[in-house]
Amino acid sequence: MSESGYVGRFAPSPTGRLHMGSLVAAVASWCDARYHGGRWLVRMEDLDPPREVPGAADDILRTLESFGLHWDDEVVFQSRRHEHYLAALQELHEQGRVFPCACSRKELSGQSVYPGHCRDGLSPGRTGRSERFSFHAGTWSWQDAVQGAQVFDAKLLGDFVVRRADGLWAYQLAVVVDDIAQGVNAIVRGADLLDSTPRQLALRAALAPEFPVSHWAHLPILVNAEDQKLSKQTLAAPIDPEQGGSHLLSALEILGQPVEDLRGEDQGNLEELLNRAAARWDIRKVPMGPIHWQGEGQGAGRA
Ligand SMILES: [Zn+2]
Known part of the structure; x- marks a missing residue:
């Protein structure tokens, strides 16, 4: 793919294994970067040792790789910065x-x-x-590509x-300093961070006025039956790399992307599925959310 100048990222915290909410953010940011011919970086937000789970960072990186979500450049660890x-x-x-x-x-x-x-x-x-x-x-x-003005x-x-x-x-502070250092100019992440964005716009304007973020997209959050955001705290089920194909199709479906023709494909070939999804990625189809997510087989519904 050509170098377009787009630099996106996925920035998980190592507080547990990836769940469907974090997979959706990873898939969306990856597809958006690849669709734009850009780069996709991974940063581990490990700034809060009491909340972290030993081994979680490695587990997250291995899971991303098993999905074919390969990153460009070295993984940045906030704890070293x-x-x-x-x-x-x-x-x-x-x-x-x-x-x-x-x-x-x-x-x-x-x-x-x-x-x-x-x-x-x-x-x-x-x-x-x-x-x-x-x-x-x-x-x-x-102007948010998903949530509007x-x-x-x-x-x-x-x-x-x-x-x-x-x-x-x-x-x-850490997010903005690292986004500037990593050359990030496109941010695709969960809508639970919407009210962090004005704070980060202000910090970015203070620290790197010549280098703003030019592309923002805040993805629908997934909620459980009690309308709680899926998270480690609400005991969201970790995704199982053995079920990669169906997890990936679920993530794309949540993101409003067509998946019917992919269901018949070899679901063991996740890289191929991802490449096809990225080639026709359409961020305008991503719903604002929130979206009820009960787990595989029960589908996604608007909350
Ligand atoms: Zn005070």
């Missing part, structure tokens, strides 16, 4: 965009938006615990944490 996040934080400090926050979880309990206590400096005798990005004015908008008001989201009180790097 501390100094890059520190440099970005330093740069944001120099721009006056971040401030230390002394507020404890208890002090902020019951508030859905940070009230700005420490924005203009810490009160005497208080010490900073976390670092927050100043985000309380202006609107951020983008999006507009977010920063003051409804509020100043957000970029370095946590426990010293760990916050998701928002």
